Amino acid sequence: MPELPEVETVKAGIAPVMEGLVIARAEVNRPDLRWPFPERMAERLTGQRVLGLRRRSKYILVDLASAETLLIHLGMSGRMLISGHTVGEFHHPHPVPAKHDHVVFHMENGARITFNDARRFGAMDLMETARQEDHWLIRDLGPEPLGNAFNETYLVERLKGRNTPIKSALLDQRIVSGLGNIYVCEVLFRAGIHPARKAGRISAARVASLVPLIRDVLSEAIAAGGSSLRDYRQSDGELGYFQHVFQVYDRAGKPCVTHGCDKTITRIVQSGRSSFFCPQCQR
DNA sequence: CATACCCCCTGGGTGC
DNA sequence: TGCACCCAGGGGGTAT
Numbered sequence: 001m002p003e004l005p006e007v008e009t010v011k012a013g014i015a016p017v018m019e020g021l022v023i024a025r026a027e028v029n030r031p032d033l034r035w036p037f038p039e040r041m042a043e044r045l046t047g048q049r050v051l052g053l054r055r056r057s058k059y060i061l062v063d064l065a066s067a068e069t070l071l072i073h074l075g076m077s078g079r080m081l082i083s084g085h086t087v088g089e090f091h092h093p094h095p096v097p098a099k100h101d102h103v104v105f106h107m108e109n110g111a112r113i114t115f116n117d118a119r120r121f122g123a124m125d126l127m128e129t130a131r132q133e134d135h136w137l138i139r140d141l142g143p144e145p146l147g148n149a150f151n152e153t154y155l156v157e158r159l160k161g162r163n164t165p166i167k168s169a170l171l172d173q174r175i176v177s178g179l180g181n182i183y184v185c186e187v188l189f190r191a192g193i194h195p196a197r198k199a200g201r202i203s204a205a206r207v208a209s210l211v212p213l214i215r216d217v218l219s220e221a222i223a224a225g226g227s228s229l230r231d232y233r234q235s236d237g238e239l240g241y242f243q244h245v246f247q248v249y250d251r252a253g254k255p256c257v258t259h260g261c262d263k264t265i266t267r268i269v270q271s272g273r274s275s276f277f278c279p280q281c282q283r
Numbered sequence: 284c285a286t287a288c289c290c291c292c293t294g295g296g297t298g299c
Numbered sequence: 300t301g302c303a304c305c306c307a308g309g310g311g312g313t314a315t
Contacts, residue, residue, distance in 0.1 A: 119307090180309070
C-alpha cells in the first residue's frame with residue numbers, strides 16, 4: 001500500500017493527534033521490525049513532546065523535543081490506526097488489541113496511534129535531528145518528486161546511458177524517491193512508455209515528459225487520500241485505505257482504457273515484481 | 284559502478 | 300475444511 005501518496009496521507013492523518021502533544025507512553029511490544037529497534041526506544045519516546053511531523057520519501061519523520069527524530073517506515077503492510085480522538089461529535093473508541101500491533105503511542109490527550117504491520121517489513125529508528133541527513137536510510141535518497149530539485153534536466157541527466165529498464169530506474173529511490181510499483185506502472189502508461197524499455201534509450205523529450213506526469217499521478221493520489229481522510233465517520237481510523245482507480249495496475253487481462261484501443265492489459269515480471277502495461281499504447 | 288537475484292514475513296485468494 | 304501454491308503497495312544485501 002504505502003508509496004509516497006499513502007505515506008503523505010498517513011502523516012497528515014496522524015498529525016492532529018501527535019503534533020504539539022506529549023507521548024505519555026510508548027508501548028513497544030517486540031524488539032524489532034525489519035531491524036532491531038534502537039536502544040531504549042520506549043524510554044526515549046516516553047514523555048517527549050512531538051514538535052512536528054515531516055515526510056521524506058516514504059519515511060515519516062517525527063521531531064521530538066529531545067532533539068531526536070523518530071523515523072518510521074511502513075514497509076509493505078504497515079498501518080497507523082488512530083483511536084481515542086473525537087472528530088466533530090464522533091468519538092473513536094480504542095479497539096481491542098490486535099495481532100501485529102507492534103508499537104502504540106499513547107498521547108497525553110488520550111489518543112492512541114497504533115502501528116500494525118503483519119509482514120514486519122516496516123522499520124523504526126531514532127536519530128539526532130541535526131544529523132538526519134546522514135542517516136543510512138536517508139542519505140542516498142534521490143530528490144523528492146514533488147520538489148524543485150526533481151525536474152526535466154535532472155531526470156534526463158540521471159537516465160542518460162542507463163542500461164536498466166525504465167521501470168527499474170523509476171523504482172530506484174536513489175534516482176527519485178517515493179515512487180513504488182503502482183505509480184510507476186501508472187506513470188509509464190500515461191507516458192506511453194513500455195516498462196522494459198532501456199532507460200538510456202528513451203529520447204530526452206520523452207524522459208522529460210515523465211516529470212510532469214509523475215507529479216500529476218502523485219498529486220492526484222494525495223488529493224484522493226486527503227478527501228477520504230475528511231470523513232472519519234466512514235473510516236475506522238485506519239489510514240491509507242483509499243481506493244484509487246488505476247488504469248493499468250492489477251488490471252491484467254482487462255481492456256485498455258484508451259479510447260479506440262482494443263488491446264488488453266498485460267502483466268510481465270521485472271526484477272521479481274509485476275509490471276502492468278498496454279502493449280499497444282506503450283512502446 | 285551497474286545490474287540481477289534473493290531474501291526478510293504474514294496473510295489473502297484460488298484451485299483442487 | 301484443508302492444503303498447496305502464488306501473489307502482495309519495499310528495499311537491503313550479495314554476487315556477478
